[in-house]
Amino acid sequence: MKAFNTTICNLVLALGLGSNLLSLPAAAQQSVPATAAQQQQACACFEVKVVGEGPAVILIPGLASSGEVWQSTVEALKADYQLHIFTLAGFAGVKPIPMQSWGEGYLALQHQAILRYISEQQLDKPVIIGHSLGGYLALALAANAPEHISAAINVDGLPALGAMLGQSSSQSTAGAGDSKPQLQRGGFDPVAMAKSMANNEQWQQRIVADMYRSDGQTSGRVFGELMRADLRPQLASLRVPVLTLGALQHGAPYSTPEQVQKNYESQLANAPAAFHSFAFAHDSKHFIMADAPEWLNQHIQQFLSKQQG
Template sequence: MTSFNTPLRSLILAVGVAGALVSLPATAAQADTSQASTAQQATTQNAEHSVCACFEVTVVGEGPAVLLIPGLASSGDVWHSTVEALQADYQLHVFTLAGFGGVMPLAHEAWEHGFLPTQQEAILRYIRQQQLNKPVVIGHSLGGYLALALAATAPEAIGGAINIDGLPALGALFAQSTASDSARQNAAPANFDPMAMAQSMANNESWHQLIENDMFRSDDMTAGRVMGELMQADLRPQLGNIRVPVLTLGALQHGAPYSTPEQVQANYENQLANAPAQYHSFAFAADSKHFIMADAPEWLTQQITQFLHSHAVTEE
């Protein structure tokens, strides 16, 4: 993997400081691999492209299936506390997407189809190949976007989705923020400071060095191109198609000091206004930055378990 180049670092910092909810990597601890299956390399076949490796998956625990998808430049290790809490009752499929966390990037030809649609198709193919019965998809940031996309475009394939601090139209929020607040336009320093970025993403100091270190395990070309796709993507018109339970968990401190908690919550409610109220609900972590699993792990686990219990995830 190559390290992030300076222009890309500046872009990521600018987006992060603007409160645009871009994920950076973090590793709270290594998952207990003694209970995990051997990592699986998932593939997908596009209509006009060759087979490509899209992610690696580690399977932990037994029971109804739950998919855990991390964010941009994150590895599956960000789900450590979630795995510990759920593995006794659920079969957890812990993803690391191509190009992130040491996983090889997508093949060149796969990029013609786009990273986001390729991953959506690959996840659906994985569900079919593994014969999973309507698993719940839980995603953080980029993973949250993918969870929303699956709920909106393939609700028949999943049992529900939890979107953790992700947005359906990241670029729209960023454009709105920079247009309305000139202070944010000058928020990024001339020289990228990875520790400052880590601190902006988590209050929990034990995660800061881990976030900084893991940033360099990911492929800079992948991160830059995926960032570009996220900035152009807009799921809002499709949210009305959601027909499965969806929970969005927002981090109200993520925009600090440039956005108030009230502004962050309003941004979420505005961006997800098209999601049918009978299927979609919100909950907000008042004292958490972007990595809710770092700042409010008990609260996050409680929200996830309540959702899973309420919506009766079942095995085949």
């Protein structure tokens, strides 16, 4: 699995660096702590597009992705649900949050901003659906704020990315610093990176375009946060239904589908079976909405129907 770990680390880091290939030391600078009031005032944490009517569903994309990744899901759900489609700050052309306003970090800031949005918009316990980074946030909200949401769907996100990549203590301190010399020597091929995450050529172009429209410092630092984050102990506190949808070709060709599924089951082992379930897209890479949109939307619709029933 070492080759797989190194490759995925390089690819995700490349996605985080964006078009500027910023240096990791710059990306890893510590932000000045901000008070909660300052954070709330300074944080334009996401852009939101609202479509449809009915029970509220929040859709959160991943690192350096636009809310447009949910287009097919929006088409499948908009007749029955009110969809709040997010694009997070710093990604896909949305203005980044000033780093001095991050306080405890981007993930914590977004977590609180989503809860604030739910309160301000008077949403009645929405379902949270997130992909990748958005999947992490969906899991975090389900584990830590069950009184504010009714359910969550985690689309190919992990509660402990750094643990999956087998980071040593020195690597976790530096984010993914060991990958920087490789990127500086040979650069990176964004098309090759996109091909590792989706089979569909149009989607590969979309992934690359979103990457180049994203703020490199935001993406690099958020990737570092994800490498250090570990939700696994908190998953034992799940008290709302959660569905994890995994992509079994995400590790190809370095990892078999069986290995990918086993890793998912291991990472989410603390989640009570009464509240957590799996489904796996056997032929899909990371962007399930690109490779298996009908499968994805069918599972989402079935899960939402159960919550309404």
